[in-house]
Amino acid sequence: GIQVEQSPPDLILQEGANSTLRCNFSDSVNNLQWFHQNPWGQLINLFYIPSGTKQNGRLSATTVATERYSLLYISSSQTTDSGVYFCAVERDLGGQNFVFGPGTRLSVLP
Amino acid sequence: EPEVTQTPSHQVTQMGQEVILRCVPISNHLYFYWYRQILGQKVEFLVSFYNNEISEKSEIFDDQFSVERPDGSNFTLKIRSTKLEDSAMYFCATGVKNIQYFGAGTRLSVL
Numbered sequence: 001g002i003q004v005e006q007s008p009p010d011l012i013l014q015e016g017a018n019s020t021l022r023c024n025f026s027d028s029v030n031n032l033q034w035f036h037q038n039p040w041g042q043l044i045n046l047f048y049i050p051s052g053t054k055q056n057g058r059l060s061a062t063t064v065a066t067e068r069y070s071l072l073y074i075s076s077s078q079t080t081d082s083g084v085y086f087c088a089v090e091r092d093l094g095g096q097n098f099v100f101g102p103g104t105r106l107s108v109l110p
Numbered sequence: 111e112p113e114v115t116q117t118p119s120h121q122v123t124q125m126g127q128e129v130i131l132r133c134v135p136i137s138n139h140l141y142f143y144w145y146r147q148i149l150g151q152k153v154e155f156l157v158s159f160y161n162n163e164i165s166e167k168s169e170i171f172d173d174q175f176s177v178e179r180p181d182g183s184n185f186t187l188k189i190r191s192t193k194l195e196d197s198a199m200y201f202c203a204t205g206v207k208n209i210q211y212f213g214a215g216t217r218l219s220v221l
Contacts, residue, residue, distance in 0.1 A: 030208065031208045031209075031210075033209070033210065035212070040214075041147075041199050041214075041215055041217065042214045042215065043153070043201060043212040043214075043215070045209075045210075045211060045212065048208070048209045050208070086152070086153065088153070088210075090208070097143060097155040097158050097166055097168070098143075098145070098153075098155060098203075098210060099155070100145075100152045100153040100154070101152065102152045103152060
């Protein structure tokens with residue numbers, strides 16, 4: 001099956017810093033979404049981004065489907081950005097379910 | 111953003127008991143999913159459901175699990191005889207046009 005890797009596994013930042021999270025996947029994908037899991041366990045949908053670039057406030061994401069990776073940028077980080085960021089992909093040509101990466105645990109310190 | 115509602119938020123049960131986890135999907139969505147996340151681990155796919163039948167399931171989704179849409183609105187996951195290793199967060203998701211929206215999850219604790 002498709003493999004999804006995320007890096008780094010853990011990231012500690014000072015408030016106000018910028019960061020880049022990476023997601024690599026091993027096969028063509030039909031769908032890619034980024035999620036933020038907050039400290040209460042809720043999965044918040046950040047971006048639906050199978051290709052191209054999107055921005056939403058301090059967050060932006062880029063997926064280069066031909067090279068099988070996606071990047072999530074967080075600018076001017078805040079303590080509320082803390083949590084785990086998951087990349088999830090839906091494989092192309094069959095299969096409707098998401099395969100999640102292992103996540104990047106982000107801690108933003110005041 | 112549209113909301114997927116899950117109940118209960120936390121369920122505590124004794125080993126061997128049956129549990130039913132409930133999900134109210136977004137009204138015009140046609141695809142339904144259940145996922146599981148054991149504490150500290152990644153989210154794993156369990157089952158997808160479309161047109162009132164299972165369309166895909168993982169090897170985790172064995173005979174102890176079942177899903178149904180009993181009244182055309184709610185979508186349920188039943189675990190027939192819970193085991194300690196079923197303790198996890200269970201997420202319902204619903205989808206349309208490739209985007210999946212996740213509920214807040216039900217934390218299941220099996221004692």
